[in-house]
Amino acid sequence: MKKIGSLLLIAITASAVTMGAYEFFELGKKEVIIERQSPQPAFQYVGNTISGGAPATDFTDAAETSTPAVVHITASKVTAVNTYDPWKDLFGDDFFGGSQRNPQERRQQSSGSGVIISANGYIVTNNHVVSNADEVEITLWNKESYAADVIGTDPSTDLALLKIDADKLPKLDFANSDEVRIGEWVLAVGNPFNLESTVTAGIVSAKGRNINILKDQYSIESFIQTDAAVNPGNSGGALVDLGGNLIGINTAIATPTGVYAGYSFAVPANIVRKVCEDLKNHGVVQRGFLGVMIQGVDGNLADEMDLKVNSGVYIQRLVENGSAKDAGLEEGDVIVDIDGSTITAVPELQEQIGSKRPGDKVKVTVNRDGKEKLLVVELKNKDGETKIVEKRDLSPLVSLGIDLDDLNDTDLKKFGTNNGVKVSKVNDGLLKRNTKIRPGFIITKIDDLSMKSTQDVEDYFKRNKKKKGMIEGFYPGVPGKVYYGYGLDS
Numbered sequence: 001m002k003k004i005g006s007l008l009l010i011a012i013t014a015s016a017v018t019m020g021a022y023e024f025f026e027l028g029k030k031e032v033i034i035e036r037q038s039p040q041p042a043f044q045y046v047g048n049t050i051s052g053g054a055p056a057t058d059f060t061d062a063a064e065t066s067t068p069a070v071v072h073i074t075a076s077k078v079t080a081v082n083t084y085d086p087w088k089d090l091f092g093d094d095f096f097g098g099s100q101r102n103p104q105e106r107r108q109q110s111s112g113s114g115v116i117i118s119a120n121g122y123i124v125t126n127n128h129v130v131s132n133a134d135e136v137e138i139t140l141w142n143k144e145s146y147a148a149d150v151i152g153t154d155p156s157t158d159l160a161l162l163k164i165d166a167d168k169l170p171k172l173d174f175a176n177s178d179e180v181r182i183g184e185w186v187l188a189v190g191n192p193f194n195l196e197s198t199v200t201a202g203i204v205s206a207k208g209r210n211i212n213i214l215k216d217q218y219s220i221e222s223f224i225q226t227d228a229a230v231n232p233g234n235s236g237g238a239l240v241d242l243g244g245n246l247i248g249i250n251t252a253i254a255t256p257t258g259v260y261a262g263y264s265f266a267v268p269a270n271i272v273r274k275v276c277e278d279l280k281n282h283g284v285v286q287r288g289f290l291g292v293m294i295q296g297v298d299g300n301l302a303d304e305m306d307l308k309v310n311s312g313v314y315i316q317r318l319v320e321n322g323s324a325k326d327a328g329l330e331e332g333d334v335i336v337d338i339d340g341s342t343i344t345a346v347p348e349l350q351e352q353i354g355s356k357r358p359g360d361k362v363k364v365t366v367n368r369d370g371k372e373k374l375l376v377v378e379l380k381n382k383d384g385e386t387k388i389v390e391k392r393d394l395s396p397l398v399s400l401g402i403d404l405d406d407l408n409d410t411d412l413k414k415f416g417t418n419n420g421v422k423v424s425k426v427n428d429g430l431l432k433r434n435t436k437i438r439p440g441f442i443i444t445k446i447d448d449l450s451m452k453s454t455q456d457v458e459d460y461f462k463r464n465k466k467k468k469g470m471i472e473g474f475y476p477g478v479p480g481k482v483y484y485g486y487g488l489d490s
Contacts, residue, residue: 003165059201062187065244068141068170069116070189070237073125073148073162075133076109079461106242112137113237114162114245116171117276121146121164124276125236126251127153130160132434138164141197152279155216157271157354158251158289161279162230172238175245177224177268178341180204187240192233202228204427208347209265210316213252217427218287218382222351223265224248230260239266248272270355273451278357281454285358288379290364291322296346297334303330308370311344312336315366321384327377329366336372337365353379359386396461397454400486401429402437404454415476419452420444435484445472 080251116122120224123138128150130136136148140484153160180186181204188200206225214221230253239248248266271372278285293316295301300309312334335343338352339362357360358381365374380386397404403425412418420442431437443451447469451457471484 012457013444045077059187059199059242060186061062062240062242062244063199066172066187066189066238066240067188069172070191070197071114071116071123071141071230071274072139072191072193072233073112073114073123073129073236074137075111075130075135075138076107077132078147084191088312106370107163108424111193111233113233113250114236115190115236115238116169117174117246119167119169119171120160120227121166121169122151122276122280123148123162123164124272125156125160126249127155127160129236130162130175131155132430136162136163139245140166140169143190145363152283154265154275154285156214156218157220157267158214159249159267159272159275161276164254172240172244174269174273175243175247177247178271180247180268185242186238186247188226188228188230188234188266189240190231190234190250192231192235198231198234200228200230202226204264207268208345208351210345210347210350211252211254212267220271220350220354221272221355222268222347223251224268226264226266227262228255229262230313240475244318245323246272268351271351274355274357282388284389287381288353288356288360289319289322289382290324290349290353290359290377291319291326292324292329293317293319293382294335294346294349304347307334307367309334309336309367311350312367313346313439323380324364327364327375328480329364329377330373332374333366333368333373335364336367337363339363360390391415395458397458399430400461401427401432404457406453407442415442415474417442417474418445419450420473421451421454421457430486431484434486437484439477441473441482443473448472 001160019186090287110129112125114123114125114129114132117124130150131153131434133150138146138151139147146166148164151161151163184204185201186204188202190198192198203226204224204225209225210221211223212221223249226239234250237250238246239250241247247269249272250264250266252265253260254265272362275285295314295477297307297309297312300308301307301314305314307314315324315329315331315335317334318329318331335349337343338349341348341352341400343349343352353362356379358379361376363374364377365372378386381389402423405422405424407415407420407422423437423439423441423443426432426437426439443457445451446457446460449460451460469486471486472481474481
């Protein structure tokens with residue numbers, strides 16, 4: 001069953017666009033790149049369906065509780081489309097006086113489901129349902145429609161928090177997803193294509209599943225796997241127990257054909273609750289790191305490294321000044337328990353640490369040379385600090401997804417420019433998702449204003465809350481100017 005990924009395709013049900021998958025474990029140095037050999041990728045965004053609570057044949061109470069709290073979401077965005085111009089191909093730009101024709105704009109729509117988690121209008125859904133949307137509309141169970149604000153998104157867990165101006169709404173309460181058991185009955189509830197709620201039932205067939213679908217650098221995948229049938233448009237819908245409590249957000253299905261074929265996957269409720277609280281209170285997710293490079297333990301590794309256990313998470317290396325090293329963990333330790341939860345594989349460790357924040361203290365049990373040792377670890381963020389970070393404190397370059405280097409006089413002379421800053425790295429962000437910008441690009445202007453330093457770029461975006469604009473620059477050694485459009489969250 002662990003090898004099902006090699007047999008399956010991926011498709012986005014709540015969105016019209018498929019994309020590649022890239023994963024970097026926040027707890028260990030691991031990269032997975034899925035090569036796309038066919039028009040459809042290898043695991044597929046959709047909405048889970050079901051998994052259970054206890055033997056039962058009557059799901060009506062759980063369905064009646066959950067369906068009013070599941071909404072339909074329509075997201076739209078305007079994209080530039082380059083149109084074919086036969087006259088331009090025949091005669092060239094000079095025939096039109098050298099003028100450049102602007103690309104046409106086209107509005108794209110995607111849809112999915114969402115779950116009301118507070119009576120005053122907070123709604124959780126998948127990030128891929130609303131990613132980069134200009135407008136988001138929510139349709140409730142009673143057919144009322146509202147414009148929604150995107151409070152924040154978290155690509156690393158594929159979650160997004162929305163808000164509508166309404167109150168006294170039906171909502172779902174969070175369950176403790178750590179207590180979900182394999183074999184329990186559950187319901188998957190979605191609201192696809194405005195067909196009102198759809199409900200399917202099944203059991204939890206596995207926990208802690210990593211399917212390598214999320215492309216964010218710090219992705220966390222520890223999905224609840226169920227066998228309930230899932231409909232297109234169920235992404236962002238609810239996975240509930242027989243009491244109608246939320247145990248997960250339906251996110252993906254495994255399929256060789258593009259439609260449901262037996263497996264569906266949901267983000268556990270404990271991660272959902274934590275991410276939503278962070279986005280609501282701070283505008284950005286507070287991510288705690290152990291500061292370790294890791295590998296899952298199996299029989300082969302146990303034999304190779306002469307370990308005394310056949311499961312758990314092996315510490316390959318400790319990060320300098322990281323949380324684990326400060327707490328006394330050592331290379332060669334095998335993590336077997338976090339705060340009383342047994343750890344048998346990397347996804348389980350990710351799930352437990354992913355539900356914590358910088359400054360939180362966790363009890364880590366390791367097997368060291370055959371003996372168990374309990375250590376208390378205070379988690380730090382990726383910058384090695386324990387403080388909470390507010391969205392307003394983040395550089396606008398984080399939203400753009402680029403690192404910049406200033407150019408000295410020698411660089412300016414070499415590149416033949418009077419000003420500019422160099423893109424040294426392209427991270428996950430708006431530019432990566434919407435343009436083909438590459439490291440090495442020299443930014444010379446933003447909206448016709450010259451940029452002479454990294455600080456100039458940061459100051460510009462701090463002052464200007466425009467949602468769209470143009471970045472001008474060039475690639476060294478390549479003739480001509482290059483333009484990239486940007487769009488920043490206000």
